Amino acid sequence: MGALDGIKVLDLSRVLAGPWATQLLADLGADVVKVESPKGDGTRGWGPPYIDGDAAYYHACNRGKRSMIVDLKSEEGMTILHKLIQASDVVVENFKTGTLERFGVVPEMLEGKILCRITGYGQTGPRASEPGYDLALQAMAGIMSVTGPADGEPVKVGVAWIDVLTGMMAGNGILAALFHRERTGEGQTIDLSLYDVALMAMVNQAQNWIASGADPQPMGHAHPNIVPYQAFLASDEWFILACGSDLQFANVCKATGATTLQRDALTDNSGRMAARAEIINTLSTIFKTHSAAHWISELNQVGVPCVPIQSISQAFTDHQAESRNALWHLGDQVSVANALRFMSKTPAVPSLPPPKLGEHTQQILSDWLGDE
The missing domain is CATH 3.40.50.10540 (Crotonobetainyl-coa:carnitine coa-transferase; domain 1)
Structure with a gap:
């Protein structure tokens, strides 16, 4: 019923x-x-x-x-x-x-x-x-x-x-x-x-405008309030890294060997927002050294959401969807x-x-x- x-x-x-x-x-x-x-x-x-x-x-x-x-x-x-x-x-x-x-x-x-x-x-x-x-x-x-x-x-x-x-x-x-x-x-x-x-x-984008008075701008696949939270190009194809917490960022640095990003100023999101360009450039260089599958495996093993960018047919034939x-x-x-x-x-x-x-x-x- x-x-x-x-x-x-x-x-x-x-x-x-x-x-x-x-x-x-x-x-x-x-x-x-x-x-x-x-x-x-x-x-x-x-x-x-x-x-x-x-x-x-x-x-x-x-x-x-x-x-x-x-x-x-x-x-x-x-x-x-x-x-x-x-x-x-x-x-x-x-x-x-x-x-x-x-x-x-x-x-x-x-x-x-x-x-x-x-x-x-x-x-x-x-x-x-x-x-x-x-x-x-x-x-x-x-x-x-x-x-x-x-x-x-x-x-x-x-x-x-x-x-x-x-x-x-x-x-x-x-x-x-x-x-x-x-x-x-x-x-x-x-x-x-x-x-x-x-x-x-419009959720957070509208609230961002209410709080700041500034119009949010297009950022491609990046996030206006979280860093790093976007697509990256590996040696073969694009993938998504969705780093949503301080612990996850620390694990990203460990998994990628990004030692220059392991400093106190970047341990919270506000610090990472201020250093967005440095973080994205550093990780972009590292990610190009291996395949997307490699990084997806490595980052998921340390608890960081990292996934491929799938087509519609791939999404519906994914083992989870099936x-x-x-x-x-x-x-x-x-x-x-x-x-x-x-x-x-x-x-x-x-x-x-x-x-x-x-x-x-x-x-x-x-x-x-x-x-x-």
Whole structure:
């Protein structure tokens, strides 16, 4: 039995943030109905590559759902939408601000329900009416100003970072709202924006600015607050050294023979921050004398996190990923597993493969609305 068995989720969202949130809920047992226009979610065509006629992008965030076609431009479609809302426990939408109201959805329809509204900038504020896309929000929220090499061109994160985080925050908010409803019977609205999530996710970089008044700068693969904590080039390839404590730094010096760095001024992180250039230059010279595999072995033996830089295929075929079943098999399809699969009582589990457009329309009309 899933933690959300019996919870009906109406997914009116498209693209990534909303569908990612509802996929997480489906993995936890919710009955998720994905409402699509006759043309379908646009991500179905965001290929190649394709899987069974739909883009891999669509498959990444629509597992465990049923799909139905509803033409929201028609009067019949509006009637069906209103009935679906009344039959649901949770509604997730990412329309432009004001769209749901134009569809005739009134507060009375949402009594006791959870409404999660995902937009680029929120339901209020001077930018509320502006559309929001992950790349645009990466630019607006500051992440691109601290990503990539110093003095290089702007660089975005290699995955739709803000959409993914927004979907996870939506899932958190919905679960909290369901718990509140369980205790009080009250529903509520969640006004969630990609912008708010992106600003929240700036974490230490934002706090660095608050504390110093200075804008953080891009540092490539280096860390703004810890040294040495970055990529280094060995004799054959790059690897990562993540030295996060004073003891680990002492062990780095011992393992590498960096005797010039074994002095009192560098025993704490503030001292190492002041001597960043010296430390990085010294270690860079030493690391080029042996292979990445050599240094990864040597440093891990003394308790210092040190790992290769893997491709996506290498990451998913790593013995750790394989031992923890990082991929789920849904019939003849493969899907990236939910990280909550190790909950001891109500783990996330795979159910349905991503649905074909309108695959379950009649079924949903029957079991949600009672239509024959």
